[in-house]
Amino acid sequence: MFTPGSQMSPFDINMAADAGYQVLAPCCGVTLAAVTGLTQDTIFSRSPKGLARTGIFIGGRDALLAADMLDRAKAAMVPPFRVGLMADPSGAYTTAAAMVACVEAALLRGGSAGGLAGRRVVVLGGTGPVGRIAGVIAAQAGAQVALSSRNGIDAAGEAAQQTGARFGVALEGVSGGDREAVLRSIAEADVVLACAAAGVQVVDAEALAQARALKVAADVNAVPPSGIAGIGVMDDAVPIAGRDGAVGIGALAIGNVKYQTQQQLLRRLHEAATPEVLGFAEAFAVAREHLRQRAGA
Template identity: 50%
Template sequence: MSRKTILHMLTPLKQMSPFDVNMALDAGYDSVIPYTGVTLADVGNLVQDAIFSRPPDAGVATGIFLAGKDVTVALDMLDAAKKAMVPPFEVSVFADPAGSFTTAAAMVAKVEKALAKHDGRTLSGTKVTIFGATGVVGYCTAVICAKEGADVTVAGHDGLTRASDVAQSINGRFGVTVRPEDGSTDEKKTALLQRAEVVLSAARAGVQVISAAQIRQASNLIVAADVNAVPPAGIEGLAVNANAEPLDATSAVGIGPLSIGNVKYKTQAGLFKQMIAADKPVIYDFRDAFTLARSIAK
């Protein structure tokens, strides 16, 4: 007898994102149940209620989705969920706070493809500067790039304090080296751009971070990418549908938010589908998202 597939969606926020609910149902889950205001201390009990309410062979048909808007909280919840398992009572878990894991994975996968195609290189040793790195997408992007061997700089739009906190968190948690820099003025941003080979904008929607004049001064630039689909663009002159196409008045190529979003959508949907189709419970985080995004990006 086939069992109903059930996804329990946990968020520390007062609302679960309709985006994630729709994605899970469209991917094929029979039932999706949101839980709001969930704290880290709640996760273990919720997971154990899920695992012990069904026989072990139904664990693969039961999933936990971790949402919210904080990367470190989501990763802590993921660890708590894993610790709550009591084999053979286990369920699948997928963390994607604010869609940041799948969005970051999609952006880095697209950049990686563009680097290989237009410059014959990988991320390893490439100088990557991330604007908006104190946000959830920027944080994850920095982690993925650093793990691929890139020379990563996270730029703080409001000075060094928050950028330093992000770098310290990333370096301590993931054993990589990410460098914070002050990007609070146009002069400082221009200086950062002049050293960068890849520029990634993951700032708040509707905020222009980099002007066309500044991007023209980025003489070493190979690829620029922006996840902001709300006007104005995070990088002025970068079209929303750009797909590794020449960036005006530069020798670089640009990747726009719609191109990234297409891969992000397929990555999140794909991971949900993999959870449903799996033969045994699985655990997914940004690393799994990047693996799948790499296979999708063109």
């Protein structure tokens, strides 16, 4: 388990243990430059057949750095010495995948045949790891995506440019620096994703009422107060009071899908006959399939 941080997340350690890994070896303070050497130390420690018992998990809190570390580890493989790789920095990849998949499912159930395609999506807290990756996944699904920052348009624009360039999508930056800026940004949004810090309400009831085009609002904040007023943590596409046709998705509804997604990916990494590379695209595919199966149950 590689992390650039000073410690590996206990959440990820527990998830890996539950997925079947028996020996968990956190490597902390890992730089991008160190990934090649650590990866090759890993792959050359066993025979190619024995490497089926080994995988590398990349954590941390930087969504872009994790993607770079994943690419660096993949490039360090020397066939036939290969192991499975998975990145999920601060849970951002699986959380973002679960969030966007839940929104897409709600749009489809609501009669939006194209799902996210062509929809205006505003990500509040869009400069954080979950916000950035949720924006990328939504853009890859055909949405028009704006990342918002409470630090203003410059911070939002920089995050949108960096993230869009890294993953090959078009992202816009919008200001969330004050209440009026948030109001302007969500006024014509079809989808609002609240990815701000825990315990911070970014959309109050009055602001939500002014989002005229709103179809789905989703919030990953499980710490009171809710990130979006009126959305309960257990809400799963529940109609928003006073908003005809708009539904809300709460943190624990998203969290359940996130948990299932991360667990499935870790098991896949553990059990695959051929080593795989698992990032947020694979997480989104798993989350989508989980929701499809649940809907058909």
